[in-house]
Amino acid sequence: MDRSPDSPPPELVVPDALEVLDAGIAVLDGVARVRLWNRWLEAASGVDSAAVLGRVLFEAIPVLDGTRLKTAIQDVLETGAPGVLSHTLNPVMLPLRLSDGQRMVHNVVIRPLACGGGRGCILQVTDVTASVHRERVLREQRDARYRAIVDAAPDAIVTLDTRGVIQWANGAAARQFQHRTDALIGRGIGVLLDPLSPQWDEIAGRFSEPGGTEIVGRRRDGTRVDLEPSVGRWESQGRSFFTVILRDITERRRSREALEANALAMKQMAEQTRATLDALPAYIAVLDQGGRVVLVNKAWADAPVDAPFLGARCRLGDDYLERCAAAPDREGAPAVLAALTGILHRGGPAVSMEYHGPSGTGRRWFRCLAAPMEASPYGGGVVMHIDNTDMKEMEAALREVVGQKSTLLREVNHRVKNSLQLVSSLLTLQTMTLTDETVRAHFRDARSRIEAIALVHNRLYQTEHFQSIEFGSHLAELCDDLERASGGGSTCTVSVHADPVELPIDQAAPLGLIANELVTNAIKHRDGPSARVSVDLVRDGGALVLTVADHGPGLPPDFQMGRSRSLGMRLVTSLASQIGASVTVLPVAEGAAFRISLPLPAPDEELPQQPAPQETAG
Structure with missing residues (x-):
């Protein structure tokens, strides 16, 4: 194609075009002398073209001597093969600055170029500061989101290099192992593991495979923590790293061991129950x-x-x-x-x-x-x-024996009562032959005491229970007998108020004799033709209280129960001591009053009532 006569020659157009490019352009001859240094490079390097043109580049800019850029230029000049220098592998190449004075991040492309009949090269410098900054911002934002997610994770997460050195750790790792995050960086993973646990070489090779293997960790205070590790490997800028998740399974392991122990206990219980049933x-x-x-x-x-x-x-x-x-x-x-x-x-x-x-x-x-x-x-x-046939037969035999024993005991009490009544009748006959009234009175007292004892055996004969009697009704019957024996209402009136109470025979007989003595004395020492006697038997807390009072002449001023010479009073004191009762003479305005307090045994604590099973006799 023919060039227009008005067009400028190429040797004038090319340099002008290189001056307006938004990139640094430098042309070097075969010995690296600068043939072109465009305005972009002047502005970025701060070196005027006049200072470098015709001079060897490494002499004009001494800081480039011995750099990777010099080696790359020499390789292109010697081999004729183009070269590329990236900022990622060569962070420092030309001393370039941005308009605000910050260091310029740049890439350099070196291409061979025919220059003055020999071999030269052209350097193309591209400003990548903005793109690198943009990538760094995006990467930091991405890393920030990643760290926020990982830091919020409940499991300990650490990043390791191939040697097992901790490069990063999340907050859960610091909390779980009681270390500061910055104190973990640069330390081996062994700081988090028990000395008996597998070390990093084994962990990296074994736990990267699925299998749910468990290891043991150690906190800073030395306490043990059971861990389930998960290991993932990844690459960055030609380097290998590992992300290790250390899940705390201490509670899960305890729960599993507890379940296993419970299962074993249940199995043993089932076996024991079966053995018991079989036995x-x-x-x-x-x-x-x-x-x-x-x-x-x-x-x-x-x-x-x-x-x-x-x-x-x-x-x-x-x-x-x-x-x-x-x-x-x-x-x-x-x-x-x-x-x-x-x-x-x-x-x-x-x-x-x-x-x-x-x-x-x-x-x-x-x-x-x-x-x-x-x-x-x-x-x-x-x-x-x-099969309770034998039990039924034993029960029948026992009922027969108990029936025979009950009949025998009833007959014994009946015979004792008859014998005592016979003695009483003999005393009555003997009394009729006596002329001395004092002696006759003693015989009547003896007969009264014998009849009081006979009355107890009469009640035992009439009841189904031979160990105790209902003392309230016994006391009323005793007082009725004493009133009739003394002549009835013309001679005495005995009023009785008695609460029902069961007393064992060992207490009932002495207490009955005491009542007999006190009522007999009240009738004997009455003031006037008729005696008025009141007898009360009541429960008072844990004691049974018997009170006998009359409206007679009363007791002597110097009367003392323990020093009385009366046989009746001595008998009352002796019988009371025998059953553990206390006798008190009560102060009254008229007559005499005696109070006998008998401690009662505490009732047995009632057992909780269970619903009775239904029973039907076939």
Whole structure:
């Protein structure tokens, strides 16, 4: 193509075009002398073209001598192959600055160029500061989001190099292992691990594979922490790194060990329960909600075919209710069936029933105990049959023996009462022969005491209980007898107020004699033709209080109970001491009053009442 006559020559156009490029352009000849240094390079390097043109570049700018740029230029001049210098691998090349004075990040492309009949090169310098800054900002934003997410993670996360040295750690790692984050950087991963745990070489090779392996870590205070590691490998700028997640599974491991221990304990309990059931002589079966047998003990399994208890021939899987319904020859079977149906279908209460085995020779008694299995998620119940024929026979024999003993004791009390009444009659006859009134009075007192004791045995003869008597009614009857023996209402009036109370015979007999003495004395020493005597028996806290008062002449001013020469008073004091009672003379305006306080034993603490099992005798 022909050039226009008005067009400028190429040797003038090319330099001008290189001057206006938004890039640094430098042309070097074969010995690296500068042939072109455009205005962009002048502004960026601060070196005028006049200062470098015609001079060797490394002499004009001495800081470039010995740099990677010099080596690259020499390689291009010698080989003719282009070269590229990137800022990522060569952070310092030309001493270039931006307009604000900051260092310029740049790339350099070196291409071979024919220059003056020889080999030269052209340097193209590109400003990448803005793009590098933009990439750095984006990377920092991305890293900030990543760190925010990782720092919020509950698990410890650390970044390691290939040697196992910690490059970064999140907040959870610092909290979990009780170290400051900056104190972890630069230290080996072993600072977080127990000395007996695998070291980094083994962790990097083994735990990068799935498998859920567990290791042991150590906190700063030396406490142990169970860890589940997860390891991931990644590359950056030609270097390898590892991200390790250390999950604290201490509580999970404890829970697992507790579950294993509970499972073992439950297994042992099940084995122990089964051994216990097998050791019992009773016939035991476990039923599901439908009444089918799901478990039997050894006694049931080994029972002979002709065993007489209900459902003896049932085996695992059989319908027990159906088998019970087909046993009409067993008296009480319908009641047992109804109770079991209520337990299995409606969750009824536990039952205890007796029934006869099949009729015929050798008929036996059985007790059926059945209860719902409330703790089982599947419902059902347990049924037990106990052969209590021997117990029934023993009970019958015992009842017969007790009946004989009761008859014997009643007869003994009857005979004692008759003997005492005979003695009383003899004393009465003897009294009739006496002329001395003083002696006659002594005989009457003796007869009164004997009759008081006879009255106790009479009550024991009339009751079913031979160890104690109801003392309130006994006291009223005793006072009635004393009133009649003294002539009735014309001679004395004895009013009795007595609370019902059961007293053992060892206390009732002495207390009755004390009452007899005090009432007899009140009648004997009455003031006037008729005596008025009041007798009260009440409970007062933990004591039984007997009070005998009259409206007679009263006691002497110097009367002392312990020093009285009266046989009656000495007898009262002796009997009271015998049963642990205290005797007090009460101050009254008229007559005399005595107070006998007898401590009562504390009643036994009542046991908590359990619902009584239903029972039906067959």
